[in-house]
Amino acid sequence: MLPRYLQLGNHTVDVNTLFKVPQSDDLPQRSTHEDRRRISITGVSEGPRLEDFEETVVPEQKQNVKHTGSGTGQFPWMRPRTQHEHDRRHGPHFEDESSDNSSVTVQLGHTTHLDCRVSFLRDKTVSWLRRRPGEAPRLLTVGAHTYTGDPRYTVQFRYPGNWRLQLTNANKSDEGLYECQLSTHPPSVIRVYLSVNAPEVTIVDEAGRPLREQYYEAESTLSLRCTVRGEGAGPPIWWLHGLRPLHMDTRRGGVSVRTERLPGGGGADSHLRLSKLTPTDAGNYTCVLPHRHTYTVLVHVLNEESLAELQQGSSTCGPPTFTGLALAVLFALLACS
Incomplete structure (x- = not known):
């Protein structure tokens, strides 16, 4: 290429050198990091490869990895939750289902509390019922309202989700099985048996x-x-x-x-x-x-008059047999009157 000169003031420069066009060999190479994301023919990004996560994979987990294809299927511990697991975790449910079939004992005349802790209640309702053998279930409360006519039963809500049933002045007739129910389909229930310790x-x-x-x-x-x-x-x-x-x-x-x-x-x-x-x-x-x-x-x-009547009646009806002044005295008086 012939040099082409340009006069700039007191200086003369070679135009070919000043405005040099970069050649393909001079372009910077793409980063290897960019190579880790590849676009398939359909235009959908491929899933991450195991080597892309080497620094975050626990050795024990890495040994159990099965290369079954793209996406999270390569990582069992990262699999998406099923609908059942999602509803179980994020739908209305009891916080502590181990409390089902528990028991509570209260002294006669004292106050007791039955806890019912619920998460993600949303538009559902919490109700308390009491069951006793030979009787129909008795609805006690619905939500925060007392349904029964017995004012000793109330709901003492405790934030964030404890629908606590309070019973004051407990007596022996309050013994029985109490149920906390969620208005899901089917209803979810936990049960508590209440015993009243009466001397x-x-x-x-x-x-x-x-x-x-x-x-x-x-x-x-x-x-x-x-x-x-x-x-x-x-x-x-x-x-x-x-x-x-x-x-x-x-x-x-x-x-x-x-x-x-x-x-x-x-x-x-x-x-x-x-x-x-x-x-x-x-x-x-x-x-x-x-x-x-x-x-x-x-x-x-x-008194003496009662004893005199007894003696007078005994002469007609025969001698009574009794020890001291017992119930037979009255029977003799009634029979001879």
């Missing part, structure tokens, strides 16, 4: 036998013992004559109440004594624990 209350005689009726002569001393047995059972224990608390009775006099807690906290015994009984002391005597757990004995007080 056993009994009024016994001197031999420890349960009493329902007891007979005393006038001017004698009444002596009753109330036994309370059960975990956590114990004082306070009250005695009632009819509806009148005896421990607050300052008019009658001669009233003694002594309560002793058993070792180990397994219960208590309460002793009631009334001296110099009169016919006005007859009636119902009740041993009362908190939350209306009671046991009642009917006490009869027989």
